[in-house]
Amino acid sequence: MLTPVFELAVEVGVPQSVGRDAAGERRCVPITGGAVTGKLSGVVLAGGADWQVLRPDGLADLDARYMLKLDADSPGGAAQVEVWSRGLRIGPAEVMAKLARGERVDPSSYYMRTAMRFETAAPDLQWLVQRLHVGFGERTPDQVRLKVYSVD
Numbered sequence: 001m002l003t004p005v006f007e008l009a010v011e012v013g014v015p016q017s018v019g020r021d022a023a024g025e026r027r028c029v030p031i032t033g034g035a036v037t038g039k040l041s042g043v044v045l046a047g048g049a050d051w052q053v054l055r056p057d058g059l060a061d062l063d064a065r066y067m068l069k070l071d072a073d074s075p076g077g078a079a080q081v082e083v084w085s086r087g088l089r090i091g092p093a094e095v096m097a098k099l100a101r102g103e104r105v106d107p108s109s110y111y112m113r114t115a116m117r118f119e120t121a122a123p124d125l126q127w128l129v130q131r132l133h134v135g136f137g138e139r140t141p142d143q144v145r146l147k148v149y150s151v152d
């Protein structure tokens with residue numbers, strides 16, 4: 001069963017390409033900020049990144065690490081939460097080309113999912129640490145939007 005937990009609007013900067021190898025193009029997308037809304041509320045801290053491999057078959061392997069700072073009135077208080085999100089994105093070549101050009105695309109026209117883990121020292125948030133979560137994603141020109149669900 002999936003239980004809604006929160007939504008993330010993760011602001012991202014310009015991708016930095018490391019170059020191509022046999023696996024595909026390796027790049028790093030800086031995380032510059034964002035917002036957390038839902039059962040938890042707060043901000044996405046700048047300084048994280050999404051390390052990606054854009055494979056020749058069109059599949060994007062995603063590996064993001066970043067931090068959340070929750071609001072004082074959020075469960076757990078003003079806790080900080082580490083996010084580790086491993087996922088993938090794939091769709092028809094023309095849709096993926098539009099995303100690469102920074103165009104808006106209907107999220108139902110491609111597949112973007114992540115397996116998410118969280119770490120925090122906040123006692124009231126150990127339920128977050130002790131569950132696997134999944135994110136249903138959407139890429140906009142300057143954000144990654146994720147609807148995050150607990151896998152119960």
